[in-house]
Amino acid sequence: MAKVRDMTVGKPARLILSFALPLMLGNVFQQMYIIVDTMVVGKFVGVEALAALGAADWLNWLVIGLMQGLTQGFSILISQRFGASDWKGLNRAMAGAVLIAGIVGIALTITSLSLVHPVLVLLNTPADIMDGALSYLHVMFSGCLAVMGYNVFAAILRAMGNSRTPLIAMVIASLLNVVLDLLFVLGFHWGIAGAAGATVLAQAVSCLICLFAVLRLPIPKMEREDWRPSAPLYGQLLKLGAPLAFQNTIIAVGGMVVQSVVNGFGVLFVAGYTATNKLYGLLEIAATSFGFSMAAYTGQNLGARKYDRIRTGMRSASRMAVATALLISVLMILLGRYILMLFISGDPAQQEQVLAIAYRFLCIMSAMLFILYLLHVYRSALQGMGDTLIPMSSGIIEMFMRIGAAMLLPSLIGQDGVFWAEVIAWTGAAILLIAMYYRRVSRLS
Numbered sequence: 001m002a003k004v005r006d007m008t009v010g011k012p013a014r015l016i017l018s019f020a021l022p023l024m025l026g027n028v029f030q031q032m033y034i035i036v037d038t039m040v041v042g043k044f045v046g047v048e049a050l051a052a053l054g055a056a057d058w059l060n061w062l063v064i065g066l067m068q069g070l071t072q073g074f075s076i077l078i079s080q081r082f083g084a085s086d087w088k089g090l091n092r093a094m095a096g097a098v099l100i101a102g103i104v105g106i107a108l109t110i111t112s113l114s115l116v117h118p119v120l121v122l123l124n125t126p127a128d129i130m131d132g133a134l135s136y137l138h139v140m141f142s143g144c145l146a147v148m149g150y151n152v153f154a155a156i157l158r159a160m161g162n163s164r165t166p167l168i169a170m171v172i173a174s175l176l177n178v179v180l181d182l183l184f185v186l187g188f189h190w191g192i193a194g195a196a197g198a199t200v201l202a203q204a205v206s207c208l209i210c211l212f213a214v215l216r217l218p219i220p221k222m223e224r225e226d227w228r229p230s231a232p233l234y235g236q237l238l239k240l241g242a243p244l245a246f247q248n249t250i251i252a253v254g255g256m257v258v259q260s261v262v263n264g265f266g267v268l269f270v271a272g273y274t275a276t277n278k279l280y281g282l283l284e285i286a287a288t289s290f291g292f293s294m295a296a297y298t299g300q301n302l303g304a305r306k307y308d309r310i311r312t313g314m315r316s317a318s319r320m321a322v323a324t325a326l327l328i329s330v331l332m333i334l335l336g337r338y339i340l341m342l343f344i345s346g347d348p349a350q351q352e353q354v355l356a357i358a359y360r361f362l363c364i365m366s367a368m369l370f371i372l373y374l375l376h377v378y379r380s381a382l383q384g385m386g387d388t389l390i391p392m393s394s395g396i397i398e399m400f401m402r403i404g405a406a407m408l409l410p411s412l413i414g415q416d417g418v419f420w421a422e423v424i425a426w427t428g429a430a431i432l433l434i435a436m437y438y439r440r441v442s443r444l445s
Contacts, residue, residue, distance in 0.1 A: 007161055007297045008083055008304040013316035016293045020320075022167040023158075023289035035278060036174075040181045041195050049192050051267045052132030054274025055125045058255035060140055063112050065248030067148045071101060071155040072295065073241025073388055079159035079296050080386070083303025087219060091226045094156055094214075096233045100241075105148035112141040123260045126267055135193040143200030146207050153210035158292055159299065160217065169209035177202035243388035247395030254399030254425065258406040262418060268350065269415065272357025275343040276365070283332065283365060286324045287373045290317055291380035298384030307444040314381055314437070321373040332366040361419045368423040371430050378433040382440065390436045394429040401428040 007015050041049045074097035081090040116137045125133055154166040177198050184194030262273050294317050301309045332339075340358045344351050379391045402425035409417025 006083075007300045008306055008309070012297070012309055012313035013320070016290070016297055016313055016317050017320060019161065019163050019296065020286070020289040020293040022163040023292050024286050025167050025171075035282070036178050036181050040185050041192055048129055048267060049132050051126070051270040051274060052129040052192060053136060054270050054277060055120065055123070055129055055133040055259065055263065056136045056140075057274065057277055058252055058259045059116065059119055059123075060137060061255065062249060062252035063108055063141060063144065064147060065252050066108065066245045067101075067105070067144070067151050069244035069246070069248040070104060070241040071097070071148075071151040072292075072383065073244040074100070074152065074237050075155040075159035076240045076295065076299050076383055076386055076388075077237060078156055079299030079384070080303040082160045083300035088226075090219065091222045092230065092233055093237065095222060095226045096230065096237050097152055097156065099227070099229075100234060100237060101148050101152040102145075105145040108148070109141060109144040112144065113138065116141065119256075123256055124263045126263060126270070129267065129270070132192045135191070136196045139193050139196035139200060143203060146200060146204040149207035150203055150210055153207065153214050156214050157210060157217075158296055160219075161296060161300070162213070162217075163292070165213040166206075166210060169206040169213075172209060173202040173206035176205055240386065240388055243392035244383065247388075247392040250399045251395050251402075254402040257403045258418065258421060261406045261410070265415060265418075268353055269357055271344070272354040273361060273418070275340050275354065275358040276361040278343060279332075279336070279339065279362060280365070283328060283369060284372065284376075286328065287321065287376040290321045290324075290373070291376035293317070293380075294377055295380040295384040298381050299386075302385050307441075310381070310385070310444065311441060314377070314441070317377050317381075318374065321377045322370050325370040325373040329366040329369045332369075333363055336362045336366070357415070360416065364416070364419045365422060368426070371423065371426045375426055375430040375433060378430070378437045382433065382437055385440060387436075387440060390433065390440075394432045397432055398425045398429040401425045 007019070041053055074093070077093045078090060078097065081093055117134060120130060120133055120137075150169070154169070157163070157165050180198030180201055181195055184190045184198050188194060190197065262270055294313065297313050297317075298310050301307070301313070337355065337359050340355055340362065341351075344354050344358070375394075379394060382388075382390050402421050405421035405424040406418050409420055411417075413420075
């Protein structure tokens, strides 16, 4: 039977960390999807294929981020009703979340497949990598329902304190992805489309594992009436989920504009930028894990009206997040060059040029990583308290600062300007989130 965890009692630091650790492990394995795809494609298909993955990155993240934001918003209501022991309301919220997720998943599949080519053209994608990017995205977008299914079922589990099952699902799926990547790309010679197909099949497996766990949750079972359409409930879920989906969408739009700037520097620069971007997920793993932990923690404690525990938990989470970010930064600066070499192939001169670009980008991001970690902790705490508008506003700030810096700085400091655009975007968003968190928490009594 799938377990749940009451985060309204016990030491906040221990609860937050014990919840976050399985998520970190799960995210490590989730990043294996991206890293293994990149390693296999970059080493065995070539630099142009690696650049094609980069050209597809932000458009792919746009669709995934929309699904993640929507389901993360749904989890806020679920965690609050769980914290308040409102079992009837909990079941209705879960049913509503699944129904909306299914409808949106179908709509996203149709829309993304229809628009992928014109968007890639709009992004100034080089002609020699266009076919590869299209091939990859067509397969990935065909699996939208599997990705949406995993996200909504994992969000339900996390909202009730279960971070272990999503971890197990991701471990199994990631190992399967490695096997399928090698089979499809090296065995069947399906190239970049084979890497995408391996990812989609692995995600479908993770979806089924989380679904099985949701069906075995130790709570009162759903009844037929819980599935009846309810405009007020659906409106409440969308009020929480839509701003987070929009937040991720506008962040991705900013990223796509930056990608269009990157594309203008040529295939080798795109390949180097892509190699580091594929490590972005590894850099961010603990940040998103602390974030999910804080969203569940603040949501449950808000539902239980234990406001002092929210303040205490934030202090603990912030310290842990910054310490983790500094450790990762040191490791990336010391070992990053060797890790990046795993993604790069080609003649020696070409490899060295791509590696220099990638390592420069990695060092800049690593040095300022603590800002990204604070951003995730404060954003998720606000979301857990039911505030999705400020996080959405932070996403708007992040988009405009990323675009503005990427378009202005290269003319002033050269290609490094594209790299600093990422850090500047984090900083603008973090300043707003931290200020608004303290304003909101001061009003709790």
